[in-house]
């Protein structure tokens with residue numbers, strides 16, 4: 001099925017199917033992942049084809065889901081667990097942070113924790129509270145975890161393969177408002193390395209760095225800026241831990257300006273880390289301070305206000321203008 | 327109060343398969359429940375639980391259930407029309423909610439999930455207030471203290487701990503109020519719920535855990551949450567559990583009243599399992615045809631909580647035709663009021679995002695508020711300039 005056009009949700013589904021097919025140790029676990037196929041249908045059909053020994057509907061208990069996945073991993077399995085929505089990962093946060101992240105170090109590398117925690121995250125779907133958050137910085141801050149987020153169908157397919165094959169715990173953030181966006185997936189391709197950024201659009205005047213749901217907004221912003229004669233490069237970070245600073249640096253040395261965009265609050269966020277590192281690395285190249293566009297230091301607002309909260313085209317272009325004005 | 331013994335206490339049959347893959351078959355026979363009104367509308371006796379209601383009080387419970395169902399149907403319709411982003415229907419759970427809700431005193435406190443529209447009704451919360459969060463204009467929309475009805479809680483099980491702590495506070499204050507924590511059968515799997523059971527038992531907190539076992543947690547049946555009947559779990563924590571027919575409003579009232587009185591007497595928590603059924607989808611986003619059969623729903627429709635009380639009222643001649651037609655027009659009026667209120671509900675001012683983040687203010691929020699205001703104003707300016 002090389003070179004097929006499919007949605008991000010379908011690409012994830014195909015990726016999980018491939019993993020279940022090729023490695024008998026891979027397990028899918030979570031609430032409603034079985035017959036229902038998950039509330040976003042990412043596991044659709046897997047229960048039917050692989051049975052409930054492989055695709056496991058779990059009790060409604062996130063600490064239980066991650067905690068038992070750790071045990072299964074210790075026994076040689078490769079569990080891929082689904083947390084139904086971003087806001088519901090916190091009952092499992094203790095297991096993820098105090099156990100999953102640290103066990104490899106505590107065992108001096110003698111055991112492996114190949115657990116993937118899938119979290120549909122981010123806003124833009126008009127949901128009620130706890131269904132739209134972007135808590136990636138909370139995980140990226142924890143040593144021992146790897147944190148990634150695809151922005152398109154091809155990356156969804158391949159990054160899921162790589163996350164499952166990784167011997168480290170991977171927190172896999174799925175941009176839920178992009179689940180239905182379609183793209184080309186070549187399942188015979190040689191995949192891009194999991195933790196390496198990708199230039200999604202070339203440009204010379206300014207770099208926009210983003211990941212997950214905001215890559216699309218940044219590509220639109222770059223297209224809009226082009227109409228005004230501005231050449232904007234878009235870097236899709238793909239991984240928030242580790243972050244591929246080298247690729248960002250290469251881009252910034254060319255464009256001399258950087259704006260980091262994410263949905264999560266700006267304060268103490270991923271953008272703050274990138275701004276600090278790039279300022280250190282590129283101080284003499286920069287023509288403007290690194291700017292950040294993101295959420296505010298307030299609870300994610302009710303749905304009718306999320307368009308004001310989420311960085312849209314206007315806010316990204318505003319930051320582009322501000323940067324270019326230096 | 328003794329723990330009910332039921333047919334479902336039998337050990338789950340050993341499957342020939344490995345335990346991990348085993349499924350406990352649902353008991354084919356009805357589990358034994360506290361019941362005061364049969365599905366056919368027959369009034370029956372129970373040795374431990376009784377209610378003695380006047381015809382007027384019985385009509386009152388009927389009215390509560392009918393109006394709650396009408397409100398719920400209106401909200402579902404409003405979601406279909408795009409006026410609400412989501413709705414969690416209580417269809418089928420009216421008796422559990424009205425029965426338990428009408429057992430409460432004004433000074434008692436309720437900690438609901440996101441589906442307790444009938445309990446809110448009993449507490450005197452204006453039903454239109456419940457719709458704000460489902461429309462997406464706020465995250466709650468009422469003052470919990472004005473009706474002793476806490477905000478809806480979406481994170482499963484969290485509120486059972488809040489209820490327990492609140493009940494611990496009541497004891498410290500030397501008051502004799504009680505607290506009811508609502509939750510679902512799925513929620514019973516959460517660690518928070520187990521911790522609430524532990525704390526309430528240890529501190530002898532006056533809390534009634536009212537679980538509406540509506541058989542499903544989204545797509546997962548109760549067998550995916552537990553292997554012993556839920557109410558029996560209380561015993562292991564050191565307090566009584568009782569299973570009540572959740573479609574029998576009289577039994578729900580009697581059992582909850584008794585549990586509340588026990589709490590007031592200083593005898594600690596009780597777990598009430600209201601055995602009922604979610605007749606609709608989990609929420610308007612859910613598609614139950616993916617995981618359950620029509621037969622199941624039809625079997626439960628025969629036990630409809632509203633019809634059964636209606637049969638009883640009619641048989642006893644406690645209500646005449648005028649009552650029922652009057653109630654019908656009252657329902658229509660309520661539906662109309664809710665419809666109009668929702669359509670008139672304004673979108674919040676964007677600046678509202680920055681309100682109420684902290685009680686004592688926060689410099690960073692103030693700074694971001696000012697930046698946001700300036701950014702908003704820049705659009706107004708360019709509009710004026712005709713750009």
Ligand SMILES: Cc1ncc(C[n+]2csc(CCOP(=O)(O)OP(=O)(O)O)c2C)c(N)n1
Pocket residue numbers: 031060062084088091441480481482509510511512513514538540542543544604608
């Ligand atoms: C901690 C947490 N995990 C997952 C969810 C998503 N979710 C919302 S409702 C629900 C099922 C709840 O079932 P139950 O407790 O039986 O209550 P019911 O909705 O059936 O009344 C799930 C899994 C959530 N809200 N919170």
